[in-house]
Amino acid sequence: MNRREIMKFGAAGTAIAILAGGKVLASSKSIKVAFMIGPNANVIDTAGPWEVFQDYAPSTAGSLGMPASPFEIYTVGPSHDPVTMTGGLVVVPHYSHADAPQPNVIIVPAMRPTESGDRWLKQASAKADITASICTGAFHLARAGLFDGLAATTHHEFYDSFSRQFPNVDLRKGRRFVDSGKIMSAGGLTSGIDLALHVVARYFNESEAAGLAAWLEHDSEGWRTGIRA
Secondary structure, eight states, X not given: OOHHHHHHHHOOSOXXXXXXXXXXXXXXSOEEEEEEOOTTOOHHHHHHHHHHHHHOOOTTTTSTTOOSSOEEEEEEESSSSOEEOGGGOEEOOSEXXXXXXXXXXXXXXXXXXXXXXXXXXXXXXXXXXXXXXETTHHHHHHHTTTTTTSEEOOOGGGHHHHHHHOTTSEEOTTOSEEEOSSEEEEOSTTHHHHHHHHHXXXXXXXXXXXXXXXXXXXXXXXXXXXXXX
């Protein structure tokens, strides 16, 4: 039995995507997910959510015009030059900040900031369905003003510095993730997997996300227990 057959038995329900406010988003078109990477980008912040999106196949794949793999995932870096991530992992970005296609979802891991990255994030997020930070990626969203007046979270070791730098953000401590509508944030590292599963649940439904979590051998219920702010 392959993974897609497991998904059919383990996940019931439709593949109609509804975000906050009742807006239907998923269709026969791919949902573009851009992973913003840069110098010292954290590997698990990136690879954890990447695995979630790459492995998801709707239980209704083949019906309703839904593609077998609805998420089109790609990396966006400062240029087309290789990026060295944590632990020495070297990744060549699919796109640069200058030529990346407009995404539906933006994932921002912990990494060193770049001026072009901050500009791209602010511009691309304006038309994205969801912009989400993982770990200290929250600092990038905060610098872009995306958290102003909203709730957010970040890695627990950076609560104090985040609060000092961004007093206009409602920092929620001890949360796996915070869903503020179009803007989301995860505490860091493995919590990025929970955030990505929550994104799948928002586009599709919780049954679909539960089937995917089972496939991933992901026992955490954190994707169900984050907060909607």
